[in-house]
Each structure stands twice: as C-alpha cells, then as structure tokens.
Amino acid sequence: MLLTVSTTHRPATDLGYLLHKHPDRVQEFAPSFGTATVLYPEANDERCTVALMLDVDPVRLARSRGRNAPDFSLAQYVNDRPYAASSLLGVAMADVFSTARSGRCRSRQELADSAIPLEIAIPVLPCRGGAEIARRLFEPLGWSVVAEPIALDDGFPEWGDSRYLRLTLTGVVRLADALNQLHVLLPVLDESKHYWQGPDEVDKLLRSGEGWLAGHPDAELITRRYLGRRGALTRAALTRLAELGDDVEDAVEPAAEEETRQPDERRAPLKAQRHDAVHQALLDLGARSVIDLGCGPGQFLARLVRTPAFSRVAGADVSTRSLQQAARRLHLDRMSERQAERVQLFQGALTYEDERYAGFDAAVLMEVIEHVDPPRLGALERVVFGVAAPGAVVVTTPNAEYNPLYEGLSGMRHPDHRFEWSRAEFAAWSDRVADVYGYTVERRGVGDLDEEHGTPTQLAIFTRTEATDD
Template sequence: MLLTLTTTHQPATDLGFLLHKHPERAQSFPVAAGTAHVFYPVATETKCTAALLVDIDPIELVRGKHNSAFSLAQYVNDRPYAAGSMLAVALGTVFRTAMNGISGRQELADEAIPLAIHVPALPARGGTDLVTRMFEPLGWDVRATTVPLDPAFPDWGDAPYVDLHLTGTMRLSAALRHLYVLLPVLDNAKHYWVTQEEIDKLLRAGEGWLAEHPERALISRRYLAHRNAYVQVALTRLAEADEAEEDELDNALAEPVVATEPNRAQPLAVLRRENVIAQLKAAGARRVLDLGCGGGALLRDLVKEPEFTEILGVDVSASALAIAARRFERSPDRVKARLALRQSALTYVDQSLIGYDAAVLMEVVEHVDESRLPALERSVFGSAKPRTVIVTTPNVEYNVRFETLPQGKLRHGDHRFEWTRAEFRDWADGVAGRNGYTVRYLPVGDDDPEVGPPTQLAVFEVSA
C-alpha cells in the first residue's frame, strides 16, 4: 500500500520538519502485522514528496489478533495488499506528531500550504461518487478514477478500488486527520476489532470538521463498523459540538449504496457540474443563484468562470454554509467580491432572490417532500423568476445499472423520491406551463438506449 504527499510550498523541504522525518533518510517503523517505510522520492527547494509504503506480512496478519470476516479469508482475500484501514493505522503511527499539529517550527505547522496526495489503490466501497462526497466538502479538489479488475480483460469490469488524487491548500495536520478517518470509511471495514475507544479516536481526528460534514452520519457509521450503539454515542457528541439537534443527524443514517457507472473514469458529480456550467454560459447568465448549494462544490467551479460576476449560494443548513464559507477563506479578494452565501429555505418566498439571471437546483428537488414541491415552485419559478432555471435529478430507471444498489433502493437515504424520465418531464412541463417558461431536456452521462442517462437535466427559460 502506497501513499505520497507532495508540497510546492517553498522551501519545499520544510515538509521534513512538519512530518518529523528527514528527507535524506529512508526510515522503517513496525506497525500492526507489517512494516511502514518512509522515504522521499523528490526533495528539492521547489517540490518535495514524502512516500509512505506499508508492507504487510500476510502470515503475521493471520497469526496476530486481527479480524477476518470469514474462516477462509487468509486464502481468498486481497485485503492484506490494499486496505484503507491498515494504511490509516500506519499514518497514525508514523506521523502521529504531525497529525497532532506539533512542530519545532510551530508557525509552519499552523500555516495552510499547497498539498497533493496520491493513493494509487484505495478501497472505495461506493465508488468515485462516494470518494468525491467524502473529500470535496473539506476543500479538496478530487480526481478519482476506477481501477480495472484486470486491464487485460476489460469485460471483467472494475475492481472495488480507485486511483485517488487530492489537491488543496490546508494545514498538514488537517490533511492527515482527513485521511486517518476517511480511508477506513471508504474501505467500509476495519482489520481489527472495534471497541468503544474508537469513538474517541473518531472525535479527536474529526475535531473541527466532522461535526459540519454533510456526510457525518455515514462517516460515523462506517468508521465505527456499523455498531449502532457506538454510532448513536458519536452522533450525540457531534450534535453537541455543532449545537444541532440529534434528530437532524439521525435522518442521514440510511446509508447510500451507489456505484459509479461502468467504465466511467470521470465521476458523475463532475459531469453534472460541467453540464450545468455549460448551460449557464449558453444562456449568457452573469448573476447566478446556486439554490441548495450544500458545501459549495458547484460554487467552487462557478467562481473559476469570470463571466459569472455575481454568485449567491443558498442553503437551509447553517452547517453546510459554514463548510462552503471555509472553502473560500483563503480565496483572493476578487473572488470573495463576486460570491455571497445566504441561509434560506427554498419552500418559502425570499424577496432577496429576485433579479438574478439564472438559478441552479442541482440534485435538490429529490430531497424535498413531494407535498412541498408546489411551495418550491412558487418560491423559485413564481417569485424569484430568473430568466433561466437549471434542474438536475437522478433518473431512477438507470438505477439497475448500479450493480451494488439493491433493487428498489434509492441512491441516497435522504432522497424522498427518484423520478423516471416520464415523471420528471410531467413535473417540469407543468411547472413551465404554469409559470411562463419553456423547458428542454438533456442527458448527463451516457444515454443508455434502454434506461436513459444516470442524471436528467432540464433547462427552463422564460417564454418570449
């Protein structure tokens, strides 16, 4: 198992001070059932890369006090060679001081620096979409591609692993704590017996970010090996930290079970954002509303486009808006001048939303109770009434193409419904007719001849 961590902060070799590992020495450390090696493939003033290589002894893994899911696991299991849980333990063992943010040069440890992380074979039960949902809210730019089971036999499909690249600007201690928690979460398994001590480990490593993460319930459930009693304790303590109601966290406990599209290298979430931005540009929009902006994934892409001169992100969740705000804390003033955030419920008329060129409801309507959709229609299409409205939503017909999604199960536990193409068109045609819009439909992702695209997109435009 290999992980590399790179910085271009100058002098880049300061990474050695932060990690407490000298760039000119290769070092080895004993870890559970193996050895962790730290070395620096690149160490110059302009670029420095530290590599963590974990060499697992599969015989010791079987002999030691480590869990196996079943009696033959030692013979038919690839976990000794690619397990996020083991890599996380090695991170915590080898880089413990750095993870705690302690350094002989404390001003450097407290500084946000440019970082790039690469894990070539990361277990990801949930695919690239789940990887994106885990890391993007924390401010990372995510590039995750599926790894084929065997490149020589493409018909065999993909392995449950991704090639992960993360880039961002943040404190090294925060980056290490993100990895320490999320690697075993994505793996959805641990190689050791989970006890109550894991709750404290989770909350310590998640301090400052987990309580506000939109997937905090899923993270807690997977990290604590689905032990419900521990999960409830963790969620209660997170709710106290976030001054939120515990019930708000419990609503998200239903775990999404979604796989990426077969043979798709680019996550569906990225395709959605690209399609939305293309339609905004085609409409000539300058002032844009991102309604239900969540942690700000679309906002981050919108601010990169100079033609969008005013961008307002709106969400009912104060925690989500706090995450979105942190994405832009270190942005240049020219970016901050174009961007604003506002807490508001889309099912209530908000006069401040009037006058924008375009509004985006990206993967939002399916999170609203169907009985409340008329209220959302009145707020967005009747009151705010931008010239262009773009709506995306899952196509439930495509769900059969997700091999890990049980029949009849929705893609996310918080979805109130998922529409067929006919149901979406029926709703959208009605909205357009009642509010003076025309509407056209576009596929997002491969348009399967039998079940259509994974995501359906509608572009509403005010009738001439």
C-alpha cells in the same frame, strides 16, 4: 500499500520538518501487522514528496486476531491487504506521523498552522460506492479529486471496473488536517476495519475529526461507516457530534424515546430545534442587527443571512478554519457588493474585549459557554454583557440532567465541554449575570420534554433593561 504526500511550498523540504522525518533518511517502523517504511523519492526546494509504504504480514495479522474474531479461513492469508490501501494503512500513518497529526512543529509552528499546497496520491484504494463516494467525501473538505476506476482486467474490458480506484487529491490544506482526514476516510471508503474495535473508537473518531467532521455534509455516513455500523458506538458518536452545533443532525434518540416512538413518527433533530428556537427569539425581539458569537462553520449564520429582517449580520469565532468554512458556506466570494456590505466575519476570542462585538441589537451564544473554562467565564460575561452590551443576548447550553437519557453516553456530551449545568445551575448563572449587567432574563427549554429530566437544551433570553425602558 502505498501513499505519497507532495508539496510545492517553498522551500518544499520543510515537509520533512512538519512530518518530523528527515528527507535524507529511510526509516522503518514495526506495527503489529507488518512493516511501515517512510522515504522521500524527491526532495528539493521546488517539490518534496514523502512515501509511506506498508508491507502487511498476513501471518502476524492473523495471529493478532481475537479468539472470537470471525473469518477463520484462507481469506486471512489470501486477500488484497498487501496491495490496497485500507484501515491498516490509516493505522500505520496515524502512528508514524502522530506528531504531525497533532499539528505540532517546534521549529516551524507557523507553517504547521498554515494551509500549504498538497498533493496526495493512493494508487490502489478500495472504494465501496466508486468515484462518486470519493468525491462526496473529499470535495467538501477543499480537495480537488481525481478518482479513476481500475479495470477488473485490462485484457477483458467487457468485464468492467473493479471496486478499486486510483485517487489523487490536490488542495491547499493544513497538513495535520490532511493526515487526520485520511486517517478517518481510508476505512470509510473501504467500509471495513481490519482490526478489533474497542469502546475508544468514538474518541479516536472525534479527535481525528476535530474541526472538519461535524461540518461535513456526509458526517453521518462517515460516522456509520467508520464505526462499522455498530449501533451503540454510532449512536454515541452522533450524539456527541450533534452537540458541536454544526452540520451533523441528531440522528440518535434518547434511549427512553427510542423504545416508544412509532416508526412513522419523524422527530426534528435537536440542532434544528435549537436553531428554530433561537431564530424565532431574535425575530420576536425585533432585532435588526445580529452577531453570532462562536459562529463555527456558519450554519446558523447562513440562516441569519437568508432572513430579510436582519439588515446587518456578523459572525465571530476563534478558529480561522471555521471562519473559512463559514465564508464558503455563505458564498462570500460570489456576493454582490451590496450583499457583502451586510455581512461581516472576523476572528476573535470572547474572553478579550473587541470593539467589533459592539453595536448590535442582539448577540447569540449558541452552545458556546460550556466550551469556556469556568475561571474564564467571568471574562466572557464582562466582554459580552458588560462591554459589547447588545440590546439582547440569546444563550443556549446543554442540560446535564437530560444526559442519562442518551444511550452510551457517560460523562459530558463532548470532550471539549468544560462543564454542563443542571437547570438550577443555569438559572443561578443567568439570574446573576442579568442582575450584574442590567438585563432581565427569560428561560425556556428546547427539545423533547421529559417530566423528570427536562429538555436536552436550555435557552435564556437576556434583554437589556435600558432598551426595555426606551
């Protein structure tokens, strides 16, 4: 198997620093299923290319299979694994470039945090769904995709194309993101895992997909293929992805409801219900200017922009990558001058004062507060309610009491959550914040109501008392 990564960033040999692999050396690694070799076919200031070659040992691979694993046949030894990129290449790449995937580079950290021109080439890649599926998966991530089907036999063109592609990706992407995307999407394209999958597969997927998977239009397809369509793992992954509040729909039902819902009943995803509830609250408040604090890749922001009632819309997030995604979603580059004057995006941390947060009729904190460390929550309260002081603040957060209804969920709904509150805890927090900063508060539930556990999402509408008095 072969994969190459090239850059024309100047000096291009900085690629060696980012990958933590010296261009002048050939290095070998020994995963349990073969030998991985890293070398640089070219390395100069103008262009640098690193190649990862994986030589699969079918005997070692067969011996490493579990006793209950399927396929006790010659297919263990006679197959395409030595030649076609697959999940094994993804595993080897993840191991060999583990530090690069984390985005750490002590000597070039600013470069590691930056998007650089990259070209990734895979000469033989199995792809179920053909070139179309390759484009569907990579193009939303900012890649230009060239996917060339490989003929079954050049001597017999009438036989048509095989299921293999020559894939070339070009784009300006952060290297860590590119490697993590490949780690997830190689087995997705092949729709096959060549190793045993444990319960930690969901955590692996979420770690590698951080910052891009939840916002991908085919996130559900990716999740199902990556996890081999294993029901419990897929449901758990989709539940946790949905709590990010991005583009993934809640494709899972709480276990209690899954058993009782009729096949012809269609349930709106929790994310959609949450967006509907917050949007309606803003309309009911009569807000004309709205800021979405922690807007992420901008799905709800796009809805605000599409609503004529809101004459001024802003989005703020700590992640520059999320803001870039939001800008693409909103098509800011194609807006007329008049439209662009209505919309503002900017980077900012909610625990630090920023004059750009002020001057809005309403602010939204949708699935944000649970990502803040509890000792820093007081700083967010002061910045949003005390300094920015909008006329109203709409807050949503998970209801921890509802978690037992999700099949396969243990602990909190997402690994980045610092806490999840019960209804009583959320009520105590919202009452205290309203009292300290001069607001009244109304609490509602979002999602299907369970008599014992409440609703999956809690919502609070804070209205500044001065604005009410006016």
